Amino acid sequence: ILNVEQSPQSLHVQEGDSTNFTCSFPSSNFYALHWYRWETAKSPEALFVMTLNGDEKKKGRISATLNTKEGYSYLYIKGSQPEDSATYLCAPGSSASKIIFGSGTRLSIRP
Amino acid sequence: GAVVSQHPSRVICKSGTSVKIECRSLDFQATTMFWYRQFPKQSLMLMATSNEGSKATYEQGVEKDKFLINHASLTLSTLTVTSAHPEDSSFYICSAREGLSGNTIYFGEGSWLTVV
Numbered sequence: 001i002l003n004v005e006q007s008p009q010s011l012h013v014q015e016g017d018s019t020n021f022t023c024s025f026p027s028s029n030f031y032a033l034h035w036y037r038w039e040t041a042k043s044p045e046a047l048f049v050m051t052l053n054g055d056e057k058k059k060g061r062i063s064a065t066l067n068t069k070e071g072y073s074y075l076y077i078k079g080s081q082p083e084d085s086a087t088y089l090c091a092p093g094s095s096a097s098k099i100i101f102g103s104g105t106r107l108s109i110r111p
Numbered sequence: 112g113a114v115v116s117q118h119p120s121r122v123i124c125k126s127g128t129s130v131k132i133e134c135r136s137l138d139f140q141a142t143t144m145f146w147y148r149q150f151p152k153q154s155l156m157l158m159a160t161s162n163e164g165s166k167a168t169y170e171q172g173v174e175k176d177k178f179l180i181n182h183a184s185l186t187l188s189t190l191t192v193t194s195a196h197p198e199d200s201s202f203y204i205c206s207a208r209e210g211l212s213g214n215t216i217y218f219g220e221g222s223w224l225t226v227v
Contacts, residue, residue: 004154032214043115044204044218051214089155096214097143097168103154 006090006102013080014110020076021105023090027071034091034099035064035075044089047075080109113139115207117219124195124226131191132222134205141207144188145216146180149202158203161188195226 005024013019023033032051036044048057053068061078073092077084087106093099114137124130134144142163147155159169159180167180177199182188188207192199204221208214 034214034216036218041220043220044206046215046217049214096208097145097160098157099216100157101147101155103152 004090004092004100004102006088006105008105009103010106010108012108012110015080015082017080018076018078019080019107020074021088021107023073023075023092023102025071025073025090025092027069029094030068030071031093031095032099033066033068033073034093035073036089036091037086038089038104039086047088075105077107080107082109082111085109113137113207113209113215113217115141115205115217115219117205117222119222120220121223122225124224126196126226127194129191129193130195130224131189132203132205132224134188134190134207134219136186136207136209136217139207139209140185141188141209142185144182144205144207146178146188146190147204147206149204155204158190192224195224197226200224200226 007022035047038044048064050066055066057064063076066073087104089104091099091101116135118133144161146158149155158173159167161167161180161182163182169175179191206216206218208216
């Protein structure tokens with residue numbers, strides 16, 4: 001997996017609004033897809049690891065879907081809060097050891 | 112949750128010297144650790160995969176003699192940047208996979224290296 005694209009690159013959302021962003025990747029040689037939240041000056045935090053086509057995962061107000069056949073994953077945030085401000089990274093992998101990161105979506109929540 | 116500690120968080124070294132960065136898994140055994148580098152406004156680039164007790168696997172284009180990786184125990188991997196040059200200045204971050212087949216990968220806090 002060489003080309004991982006995340007869109008948009010940055011996003012400004014009003015507090016309380018819901019939002020979503022996309023991770024696109026080649027559908028061949030798919031093993032798993034990781035989503036991370038990376039706040040400034042902290043370690044990237046694992047949100048989800050998804051392996052099956054059609055997978056949907058949820059953690060609080062954040063959820064993600066996966067389509068391995070067409071090569072995309074969506075991350076949704078419901079009712080955005082200031083603490084959701086971070087860079088969200090997706091990382092598809094062709095094996096347990098080979099994961100490639102996208103450049104991330106930088107999310108900023110306006111109070 | 113699992114914790115990975117990376118040290119130092121910031122280091123400044125003189126051109127031509129070597130600098131070592133440590134990555135420790137604090138509450139789990141990490142058979143595999145990964146080292147990444149991030150250039151400004153770019154994504155994390157995998158440099159090498161570090162396996163406990165064996166040689167690291169380097170990605171294409173990464174000089175193994177320049178970026179020495181040692182994974183001597185199940186909780187510690189080190190990256191040594193040898194004969195550092197200003198172009199090696201970057202953000203380096205490690206991650207560790209819990210157990211032999213776990214899918215979740217935990218990251219350290221990263222290290223900012225400045226070579227002057």
